[in-house]
Amino acid sequence: MPDGGARRTGIALTERQRIAWLRLIRSDNVGPATFRDLINHCGSAENALAMLPELSARGGATRAIRIATAEEAERELETARRQGARFVGIGEPDYPPALRQIDGAPPLLAVKGNLSAATRPSVGIVGSRNASIAGAKFAAMVARDCGRAGYVVTSGLARGIDTAAHRASLETGTIAVLAGGLDQPYPPENLPLLDEITDGPGLAVSEMPFGWEPRARDFPRRNRLIAGISLGTVVVEAAERSGSLITARIAADFGRLVFAVPGSPLDPRCHGTNGLLKQGAIVTTGSSDVIEALAPLSRLDLFSGPVVEEPEKTGGNMLPPDDDDRATIASALGPTPVEVDDIIRHTGLPPPSVYLILLELDLAGRLHRHVGGLVSLAMEK
Template sequence: MTRAEAAEGVKLTDGQRLDWLRLIRSENVGPRTFRALVNHYGGARAAIEMLPALARRGGAQAPGRICSTDEARREIETASRQGAVFVAVGEPDYPPRLRMIDDAPPLISVRGRVGVLKSPMVAIVGSRNASAAGAKFASQIARELGDAAFVVVSGLARGIDAAAHRASLGRGTVAVLAGGQDCIYPPEHATLVEQLLEQGAAISEMPFGWEPRARDFPRRNRLIAGLSLGVVVIEAARRSGSLITARLALEQGREVFAVPGSPLDPRCEGTNGLLKQGAALVTETSDVLNVLAPILGRTIALPASEPAPDPHDSAAEPADDERRRILALLGPTPVEIDDLIRLSGARPAVVRTVLLELEIAGRLERQIGGRIALI
């Protein structure tokens, strides 16, 4: 790959993008082969010209199919009509963590908000045949990760994936497709894709018109792991695609998290097995945030789950008995603010005022998850 093409932050010309698409769409050229060819011959166009000779030297009776200029141009035109763009590895909009894996796709097609791909991401994957409890927990984790400024990435599958995407619609979520951008699988999630494009994105390395096959899903799974700081697995059977994603995440140096489940539920055999192998246990979102904070080099806190202020109650001054009642409910054990309001019987604004007084006095500690405790 030429220095101009490989330099981070340098956009390809239209001609280079066309050549890159031709090369990666040619037969027997995968991401690693693409990189080797471009590095060896100095550019995609030179590599394309050498493909017939290389195939002949390798003993092929005839060269493999080489994507023509017209084919590549038609795919770019199709992408444009469908609101998609091709982003090349090394360009400013290419996901930074995906660029780090050994077999990063040279080009990805992106629909939706391209800028969301620069955000820190966490993957949530799991059983297609999810339990109600598993889907609910996936939704909770996804919402709270979004509140903590993470983008949730998943594979658009039924069950856990879909629950995670739906819970993240308002915060931004990324769907990684196993087929082309115009071949959504499962088909009933086409509406979900359109919804997530408003704040998030759908990405694919496959050609337009490509119907996903069984072997395409592990390829998709490596992208899910590659995009992410870590992968949270919720309900995975002993042999499942989610465990493939977890294995790929480990190979890529990502964090692997697992949610424990009943030993009697076959949907949890895989996740319980991951825990035995050393995956980080997750029973609440803070378990994920505490592991990722050192990686990002900053503190990550969930917003406090306080009720919205009442404009008619903004100047509440606590009475002495209200202040004593609230203080009596506080201690070193963390408590939810909503529980404090309910148990004290005080108005939300009164509770917030007392908490503010304690915080200014250095007597209150706010913890991840919005809980509070006396110091």
């Protein structure tokens, strides 16, 4: 049986830091990776907020960058409090430890429910929204057995397999990852299920602002959180072009285990899972396949992973690169994603200069970041 997440480490943010962090992540062109780079360069979120206009202008921004105000951050914190939720920072004790390990982990998570669920070992269970009766029963069986074995079950609150997994693990603990704000569950019909999760030993999490209605592009972001929170992800039924396959691919990219339940070649809902098996996913015909494979991972120390820290020193002391260096980087980039190390080797520029120029381009809206730390130039519209 896995350790129940008794060891909780980390340093709590002050209220002032939490407001600054929320302002920074809610500002234009600041995603999780950019947030981390800003903290590393500027020394703190407050310093980063002050430097955003200069950095984005140096990157070639054509208009002033929108910076979230303290009032906006305070209103969102108050909204969370009214709804019984809170924001947890990546370096705090209640942040999911496995999620800390991934590239681009959210610096802040909105959470509601039993926070102890966040620090317990987790298994993700995902699959078709249009699930078969057999698929839903199998997902429920795996969720129930994994819950009894000490794992929290993580899924996306969708119809079908997700719903079956959540319901089967209500008593032992389940994490619902939302694509929209915590107050905007999708589908709306699962709001009563979400209430059951948060009223019990489970938890709801989201990286999106309160009031945010989920759009199609938000679901892959949600899927990355499911894969990041979980030590392994079980795919029960999935068509060839399904979000569950995105979750499985992301889990594999994170170095997590991927389990797939074989199905009939005649059922389109099984084409994706059968394809995963051809690619090396773990054949899953019973709960024991999952529990036995996860056992060694659940004993690993996940609490020593990378976190976003605010150094006591003031950052931003490095001299800005010159325009020739910026032009060199911009000309080396294109629409094809490349590794930062390749940019450094190709240009011969010092790594700190390369990272700073990429940060400037990012804040100016001229850079795309991709899974695995790859970057590409945003094409002019």
